Amino acid sequence: MTTVLICDDLRAVRDGLRRSVSAVPGVSRVDTVASGEEALLRWPVDRHDLVLMDVQMPGIGGVEAARRLVHNHPDANVVMLTLASDRDAAAAAIAGGARGFMHKDVSREELCAMVANALTVSAMQPEDGDFVVSPPRLPADDAPELTQRELQVLSGMAGGKSNAQIGRDLFLSEDTVKTHARRLFKKLGASDRAHAVALGFRWGLVR
Numbered sequence: 001m002t003t004v005l006i007c008d009d010l011r012a013v014r015d016g017l018r019r020s021v022s023a024v025p026g027v028s029r030v031d032t033v034a035s036g037e038e039a040l041l042r043w044p045v046d047r048h049d050l051v052l053m054d055v056q057m058p059g060i061g062g063v064e065a066a067r068r069l070v071h072n073h074p075d076a077n078v079v080m081l082t083l084a085s086d087r088d089a090a091a092a093a094i095a096g097g098a099r100g101f102m103h104k105d106v107s108r109e110e111l112c113a114m115v116a117n118a119l120t121v122s123a124m125q126p127e128d129g130d131f132v133v134s135p136p137r138l139p140a141d142d143a144p145e146l147t148q149r150e151l152q153v154l155s156g157m158a159g160g161k162s163n164a165q166i167g168r169d170l171f172l173s174e175d176t177v178k179t180h181a182r183r184l185f186k187k188l189g190a191s192d193r194a195h196a197v198a199l200g201f202r203w204g205l206v207r
Contacts, residue, residue: 005048036065070097143203150184
């Protein structure tokens, strides 16, 4: 039997997710906390099999909380809860060690499927761009061949940088960065930045 920890600052979200996750076969207990700080204190005590962590919260926030949790406890299994505007933050969380992200607006059925798969096979492919849980690392020999610029752009994304920030670092215009991003998305088969970063880690293209 497995346990899940839900971390979200909104009570309505916590309660709704708890009801849905509790319905997943095999889940024995669902606990909730309201902040990243609470999650960092709670997880080492109960060592939940899965943590669903909201990206945007007061205090240290979900991205930093996920980074600290995985850094201190590499076996922690963290999936970020996001809105459409949170994809860059989700990419930063994945760079910090989160397994992937899930859009908050997924249906109850999709939520149950994601939780079940994350707990049993620890791998899931994106479904309509709503969630992605990164599969295990793939052989480097199978990695798509990216140009040096594309690798630099991907590395910037993994660091949670915006296109404008990446452009300043590389002395490129933002439009040029977007062009490189579109090309590397196509080569990787990625749907967005967070997915590209997750795939980059799988192939060892970014670390």
